[in-house]
Amino acid sequence: MEFQFIDGANIDDSARKQIRSSVMKGRNTGKKRPRREPIRPAKPRVLLPNVAGSNRREQDGHGSSQAQTPVSRILATVGNDLTVVRYPKPLEPQMQRVIRQFMSMASTIIYPKELCLDVQESHSIWFEYFQSDEAFFHCLLAMAQAYTDWAQGGQGESIKVMRYLSETYRCINQKLKLEGTPDDPTVAVVMSMTMHNNLLRAPGGAKVHLNALQRMVELRGGLTSFSGIFLIHKICRTDIEFSLQSGAIPRFYRDKFPYDMVRSSQIWMNASCKAFLTATNAHIYNIDIQSIFRDISCASTYMNSMRGTNQRLEPLMFQEILIAMGYRLMRVCPLDGARNLSPADDACQLALLAMVSTMLLRKGISKLTYPSLAGLFRDSIAKIADDPTADNGFLLWLLFLAGVSIFDVKDDAWLLLRIQNIITSMGLRSLDDTKTVLENYPWITYFHDEPALELWDIATKF
Structure with a gap:
C-alpha cells in the first residue's frame, strides 16, 4: 500500500488557510461557545459619590483648608463638578453648556466665593434630583434657559422656556396624583417655580406657587420635618424674597442665627x-x-x-x-x-x-x-x-x-x-x-x- 503525503513546504498562505479550515470542519459542528462579558460594577446614581466627605475641612491657625479625597482630587484635575454631569436624557451640547453656566452662576450668588468656603454638597443634591426626577429635570432646563435669555437681553419667557415649563407642569400633576405626600424633588420644583416668578417680577404667578409650596410643607409636617438643610434654606430664601417684593407676611419662619460662631470671635x-x-x-x-x-x-x-x-x-x-x-x-x-x-x-x-x-x-x-x-x-x-x-x-x-x-x-x-x-x-x-x-x-x-x-x-x- 502506497502512502501519499502532503508537502507543506511548497504551498502559499492561501492554500495553508484552506487546509486548516477543512481540517476543523466537523469538529466544531453544533457547538456553541458562550460569550463571556466582563463583570462591571453598577454605576452610582448620584453624580458625585462621596462628595459629602470631600467637604470636610481642617482648621489651622491661619485659616481653613479643604481635605482632599479621591473625588475632590479628580474634580480639581478636570475643573469642577459641573464638567462631569451625566444627563438623564439626551441634550444638545449647547443646552449642556447652558445648564453648567446656570448652576455655576447660582452657586456663586448663593454662596459668594469671596465670603464662603466651597460647598459641593449643594451641587450633588440638585444634580441627584436632576438625574432622577423628570419634573426637576424640565424645571432646571426652564430656569437655565430663562437665565440665558435674560443674559442675552431677552424680555419675558421664550418659546423654549414655555416648552420646558409645560413639561414641568405635566410631570408635577402626574406626581401629585400618585403621591400621598410630596417628596423633596417635588417641593424643590415648586420652590424653584416660585423663585422663577420672583425674578420675572411676576408676583401673581409667584403667589400661586408659594401657596402650593406652603401647602406641601404643611403636608410634610413643617420645615422642621425636612432633613435636607439646603432645601430648607432655598424655601426660606424664596419666601423672604417674595415678601420683600410683595409686602406680604412671610409664610414660614426660621431663626438659627449662628451666635456660637460670631461670639467666639x-x-x-x-x-x-x-x-x-x-x-x-x-x-x-x-x-x-x-x-x-x-x-x-x-x-x-x-x-x-x-x-x-x-x-x-x-x-x-x-x-x-x-x-x-x-x-x-x-x-x-x-x-x-x-x-x-x-x-x-x-x-x-x-x-x-x-x-x-x-x-x-x-x-x-x-x-x-x-x-x-x-x-x-x-x-x-x-x-x-x-x-x-x-x-x-x-x-x-x-x-x-x-x-x-x-x-x-x-x-x-x-x-x-x-x-x-x-x-x-x-x-x-x-x-x-x-x-x-x-x-x-x-x-x-x-x-x-x-x-x-x-x-x-x-x-x-x-
Whole structure:
C-alpha cells in the first residue's frame, strides 16, 4: 500500500488557510461557545459619590483648608463638578453648556466665593434630583434657559422656556396624583417655580406657587420635618424674597442665627458695644430692632475682617445669618401692616430689609423692584432728613444703603440731592472718608463697596 503525503513546504498562505479550515470542519459542528462579558460594577446614581466627605475641612491657625479625597482630587484635575454631569436624557451640547453656566452662576450668588468656603454638597443634591426626577429635570432646563435669555437681553419667557415649563407642569400633576405626600424633588420644583416668578417680577404667578409650596410643607409636617438643610434654606430664601417684593407676611419662619460662631470671635465684644452706642446715637430704641441691628453689625464686622485673608465663612452659617435677619425684621413690623414705630426705628428696620435684598439675589443680577419697601423707605428717609435732631451719620447710612439696594440712582434725583447735601454738611471729601462713617453701621464690603463707588461718582457729578 502506497502512502501519499502532503508537502507543506511548497504551498502559499492561501492554500495553508484552506487546509486548516477543512481540517476543523466537523469538529466544531453544533457547538456553541458562550460569550463571556466582563463583570462591571453598577454605576452610582448620584453624580458625585462621596462628595459629602470631600467637604470636610481642617482648621489651622491661619485659616481653613479643604481635605482632599479621591473625588475632590479628580474634580480639581478636570475643573469642577459641573464638567462631569451625566444627563438623564439626551441634550444638545449647547443646552449642556447652558445648564453648567446656570448652576455655576447660582452657586456663586448663593454662596459668594469671596465670603464662603466651597460647598459641593449643594451641587450633588440638585444634580441627584436632576438625574432622577423628570419634573426637576424640565424645571432646571426652564430656569437655565430663562437665565440665558435674560443674559442675552431677552424680555419675558421664550418659546423654549414655555416648552420646558409645560413639561414641568405635566410631570408635577402626574406626581401629585400618585403621591400621598410630596417628596423633596417635588417641593424643590415648586420652590424653584416660585423663585422663577420672583425674578420675572411676576408676583401673581409667584403667589400661586408659594401657596402650593406652603401647602406641601404643611403636608410634610413643617420645615422642621425636612432633613435636607439646603432645601430648607432655598424655601426660606424664596419666601423672604417674595415678601420683600410683595409686602406680604412671610409664610414660614426660621431663626438659627449662628451666635456660637460670631461670639467666639475676638471682635464680638467691641463690635457689640460699638453697635449699641451707634444705635443709641441714631435714636433707635425699639428693643427688637436694637437686637437685630447689633447682630447684623457684628456679623458684618466679622465678614469684613476676613477680607484679604485666607479665612472664609461656613456657607451654611452665611445662609442662617441672612434668613434669621430677614424673618426677624419682618416679624417686628410687616411691610403691609401698620407702621407704629418711631421715625428712627422705622427707618432702621426698612434699611436693614433693603440690606437683606442685596444679599439674596443681587450680586451679578440686575436690581429687582420692591415697590412696597421702596415707598416706605423713601418716606422714612424724608422724615429723618427733615428732623434737625437726627444723627448725620445715620442719615448718610440710610441714603447710601438706599442707593446701593432698591433704588435706581440714575433715575432718583431726590436721593442724589440728599446725598450731595449730607456729604457737604459733613465735610466728606472722598469715598474713603464716607466709608469710615458707613462702617459704623451694618455694611458688608463684598456686597456694598462696589455699588457705593458708583453711587459716589454719580452723586458728586450730579
